[in-house]
Amino acid sequence: MKPVNQKAWFLVLPVFFCVAFSAILPLMTVVNYSVQDIISPERRVFVGVEWFAAVMRDQELHEALWRQLGFSLAVLAVEIPLGIALALSMPAQGWKSSAVLVIVALSLLIPWNVVGTIWQIFGRADIGLLGATLQWLGVDYSYTGSSTDAWLTVLIMDVWHWTPLVALLAFAGLRSIPDAYYQAARIDGASKFAVFRYIQLPKMRGVLMIAVLLRFMDSFMIYTEPFVLTGGGPGNATTFLSQYLTQKAVGQFDLGPAAAFSLIYFLIILLLCFILYNWMQALGKAERTEAQHG
Amino acid sequence: MDERRFKKRTIFLIAYLLFALLPIYWMVNMSFKTNSEILSSFSFFPQQFTWDNYKTIFTDASWYSGYINSLIYVGINTVISVAVALPAAYAFSRYSFLGDKHVFFWLLTNRMTPPAVFLLPFFQLYTTLGMMDTHIAVALAHLLFNVPLAVWILEGFMSGIPREIDETAYIDGYSFPRFFVMIFLPLIKAGVGVAAFFCFMFSWVELLLARTLTSVNAKPIVATMTRTVSASGMDWATLAAAGTLTIVPGAIVIWFVRHYIAKGFAMGRV
Numbered sequence: 001m002k003p004v005n006q007k008a009w010f011l012v013l014p015v016f017f018c019v020a021f022s023a024i025l026p027l028m029t030v031v032n033y034s035v036q037d038i039i040s041p042e043r044r045v046f047v048g049v050e051w052f053a054a055v056m057r058d059q060e061l062h063e064a065l066w067r068q069l070g071f072s073l074a075v076l077a078v079e080i081p082l083g084i085a086l087a088l089s090m091p092a093q094g095w096k097s098s099a100v101l102v103i104v105a106l107s108l109l110i111p112w113n114v115v116g117t118i119w120q121i122f123g124r125a126d127i128g129l130l131g132a133t134l135q136w137l138g139v140d141y142s143y144t145g146s147s148t149d150a151w152l153t154v155l156i157m158d159v160w161h162w163t164p165l166v167a168l169l170a171f172a173g174l175r176s177i178p179d180a181y182y183q184a185a186r187i188d189g190a191s192k193f194a195v196f197r198y199i200q201l202p203k204m205r206g207v208l209m210i211a212v213l214l215r216f217m218d219s220f221m222i223y224t225e226p227f228v229l230t231g232g233g234p235g236n237a238t239t240f241l242s243q244y245l246t247q248k249a250v251g252q253f254d255l256g257p258a259a260a261f262s263l264i265y266f267l268i269i270l271l272l273c274f275i276l277y278n279w280m281q282a283l284g285k286a287e288r289t290e291a292q293h294g
Numbered sequence: 295m296d297e298r299r300f301k302k303r304t305i306f307l308i309a310y311l312l313f314a315l316l317p318i319y320w321m322v323n324m325s326f327k328t329n330s331e332i333l334s335s336f337s338f339f340p341q342q343f344t345w346d347n348y349k350t351i352f353t354d355a356s357w358y359s360g361y362i363n364s365l366i367y368v369g370i371n372t373v374i375s376v377a378v379a380l381p382a383a384y385a386f387s388r389y390s391f392l393g394d395k396h397v398f399f400w401l402l403t404n405r406m407t408p409p410a411v412f413l414l415p416f417f418q419l420y421t422t423l424g425m426m427d428t429h430i431a432v433a434l435a436h437l438l439f440n441v442p443l444a445v446w447i448l449e450g451f452m453s454g455i456p457r458e459i460d461e462t463a464y465i466d467g468y469s470f471p472r473f474f475v476m477i478f479l480p481l482i483k484a485g486v487g488v489a490a491f492f493c494f495m496f497s498w499v500e501l502l503l504a505r506t507l508t509s510v511n512a513k514p515i516v517a518t519m520t521r522t523v524s525a526s527g528m529d530w531a532t533l534a535a536a537g538t539l540t541i542v543p544g545a546i547v548i549w550f551v552r553h554y555i556a557k558g559f560a561m562g563r564v
Binding site for chain 2 (some may be wrong): 007008016019024085097100104106109112121122127160168169172173176203218266273
C-alpha cells in the first residue's frame with residue numbers, strides 16, 4: 001500500500017492549476033449554453049433540459065453513435081495487438097533501432113488534415129498507389145462509391161496513422177523491464193510465450209492502459225481525417241459522432257442543442273473510459289493476487 | 295535466438311515499415327510534381343521533377359513563419375507540460391492523498407471533450423485576457439490535453455520503479471530534489487522521452503485551437519496549410535511539400551530522444 005501523505009498535494013498543484021485554467025471556465029460556458037435558447041447574443045431564454053431531451057430522441061444521432069462504437073472497437077481490436085507485436089519485433093539496440101523508431105513515428109507527425117488529403121490521393125484508382133494497386137489486383141475498389149470501401153479506408157488510415165502511438169508506448173514499456181527479470185526467466189527455462197505472458201505483458205500493463213484509453217477516446221472523437229477523406233459519405237457510412245455534432249453546431253448554428261449534444265457526448269466517452277479503466281485495473285489486481293498465490 | 299522465429303519477426307517488421315512508409319512516400323513523390331501532373335497521371339517517380347513547391351514555402355514569409363510560430367509554441371508547451379507533470383506523476387505513483395484517484399482520472403477527462411466544444415469559450419477567455427494571437431496563448435491552451443497525457447504516461451513508468459529505491463536513497467541521506475534529479479529521473483528516462491515526444495506531437499498537429507487563437511503573429515503552419523484550398527481548386531503539390539516539411543522537426547525530436555526511449559532501465563546506476 002502507498003503511504004498516506006497529504007503534502008503530496010503540493011506536487012500536484014501546478015498541474016491542477018494548469019489544467020483547471022483551461023478546463024473549468026470553458027466547461028461552465030458550455031453548460032450555460034446547453035440550458036438556454038440563444039436567439040441572439042442579447043436575447044436568450046432558459047429552456048431547462050429541453051435540448052437534452054431533443055438530443056436523446058434524435059434518431060440520426062443514435063445511428064451515428066452505433067457507427068462510432070463499431071469504429072472505435074475495430075480501431076482497438078486492430079491497433080493494440082498490432083502495436084504490441086510491432087514493439088516486440090523492433091530491434092532494441094544499434095542504428096537499426098534508431099532508424100526503425102524514427103520511421104515508425106513519422107505518421108504521427110503529419111497534421112491531420114494532411115493525413116486525410118494524402119489518403120484521398122493515395123486511394124484514388126487513377127493516380128494513387130493504393131487505389132491503383134488494388135485495381136491492378138482486380139479489386140473493384142472505390143472509397144467514394146462503396147460504403148464498405150470508405151469505412152475500411154478510414155479504418156486502415158487510422159491504423160496507419162495511430163498504431164505507432166501504441167507501438168512507441170509499448171516499446172518504451174518493454175525497454176524499462178529490468179534485465180534481472182529476463183535472467184530469472186532464462187534460468188527457469190521459460191518459453192518465449194511464457195516470458196511474454198508473465199513478464200512483458202504485466203510490466204507493460206501501465207503503458208498499455210494509457211494506449212487503450214488514448215486510442216479509445218481519440219478514435220471516438222475522430223473528425224478531421226474522415227471529414228477530409230470522405231466527407232462522411234458515401235451516404236452516412238463514415239459520418240461519426242464528431243462530424244454529426246459539427247454539422248449541427250455549424251450548419252444550423254444552434255448553440256444550445258450543440259452544447260447539450262457536446263455534454264452528452266462527453267458523458268458517453270467518460271462513462272466508457274471509466275468502465276474500461278476499472279476493468280483493466282481489476283484485471284491487473286486479479287493477476288497480482290494470482291501471482292502471489294500461485 | 296531461434297533462427298526461424300527471428301526471420302518471422304524481421305519479415306513482419308519490414309512489412310509494417312513498408313506499410314508505414316508508402317503513404318509518406320506518395321506525399322514526398324507528390325511534393326516534387328506539378329499540380330497538373332499529380333492529377334493527370336499515375337507514376338512512381340515525378341516525370342517533370344520540380345523544386346518549385348519547396349521554393350514557394352521557403353521564400354514566402356507567410357509560409358515559413360508558420361513553421362517558426364509552431365515551433366515556438368510547441369516548444370513552450372512541451373517544456374511546461376513535462377516540467378509540471380514530473381512532480382505530480384511522482385505524487386500519484388508514490389503517495390495516497392485526499393482525492394488522489396479522482397484528480398488522476400479527472401485529468402484524463404479533459405482529453406475527452408471534442409476540441410470544437412472549447413473553441414468559443416477559449417476565444418472569449420483569451421480575448422478577455424488580451425492574449426489573442428500570442429504564442430503563449432496557444433501553448434497554454436494546449437496544456438489542456440498535454441499535461442494530463444504527460445502525467446499519465448510518467449505515472450505509468452514511475453509505478454514500474456520499485457519503491458525500495460526511494461527508501462534506500464533517503465536512508466543514504468539524499469534530499470528529495472537531489473534524489474529526484476540524480477537517481478529517479480535517469481530511471482524513468484524512457485518515460486520522459488515518450489512523454490516529451492507525445493506532447494510535442496499532439497501540440498504540433500493540433501489545428502482547431504491553434505487556428506482559433508491566432509491570426510497573424512503566431513499563425514501556425516497547420517493553419518497556413520488550410521489555405522491551399524482556394525477558389526482555383528486544391529493546391530495539392532504545395533500541400534504535399536508543406537506536409538513533408540512538417541514531418542522534419544518531429545523526426546529530429548524523436549532522433550534526439552531515441553536513446554531515452556530505447557535504453558530505459560539501467561539497474562547499474564543505483
